[in-house]
């Protein structure tokens with residue numbers, strides 16, 4: 146897992162007050178007659194909606210939830226993590242929320258996905274042992290309309306106009322309610338690759354660095370910026386960002402760590418990534434943190450916090466349309482907190 150060393154707060158998006166409630170009574174479960182429905186556009190995640198689970202028994206309940214929906218279109222989220230199943234423990238009388246949203250992987254066509262959410266509720270006995278599990282099914286419908294049905298959607302919006310919104314389930318680093326980013330006048334950020342202490346040959350580091358920088362610079366240009374985000378420099382003096390490849394600046398269990406306020410990126414020696422494509426993908430994420438982007442909850446995005454391990458060719462290294470859109474949104478903000486003065 147890659148992390149950003151910064152006060153990143155993941156709030157639950159969406160109001161907690163709307164949604165649907167399933168009530169667990171000692172002898173029955175109520176609230177299963179109504180279909181839990183979500184709607185959105187194919188290729189984008191729908192708004193998240195709460196499913197409230199109310200424990201109306203006198204015992205603690207452990208509830209395990211798993212969707213059985215066509216095309217695997219239903220996901221759980223807790224604001225920072227996305228998963229396909231979920232469990233939570235409810236004390237007697239307590240009402241807890243599962244947050245769900247719909248997403249169609251690799252599809253740009255309208256599709257209605259039906260199915261159900263299986264809820265397995267296990268009472269916890271006084272001695273800590275499990276009682277008898279009761280499994281119920283809540284009908285679910287996730288409906289996606291085709292993207293072309295969306296009014297006003299333009300593939301190449303004009304430069305300077307209010308273009309993209311922030312992509313759904315994508316976070317910026319926030320400070321006092323404002324997204325943080327660099328001042329444009331500070332771009333390009335000078336990046337120094339500090340790999341001499343690894344004892345490895347410099348060539349491969351240079352290739353990885355150059356490619357990662359190229360990818361973000363191309364994104365910025367496509368978004369209409371008149372300058373690059375990053376520029377590689379050969380001297381450490383005066384660099385805005387130093388990339389430390391010794392592995393000594395990593396948080397535990399991470400493959401890369403960004404310290405935006407310190408101008409530092411911690412990486413492992415290149416040989417430990419299982420390929421320079423993997424290393425470059427990690428570096429892409431850490432570089433983008435230095436621009437003020439936090440994480441995406443969608444696995445395909447380069448800013449998804451878990452490591453991507455498909456080790457692409459450096460030449461084929463790429464980011465998603467959502468990654469581009471996030472940077473586009475962020476660097477159009479006129480009200481922002483400067484990430485370093």
Ligand SMILES: [Zn+2]
Pocket residue numbers: 147148149430431434439440449450
């Ligand atoms: Zn990260």
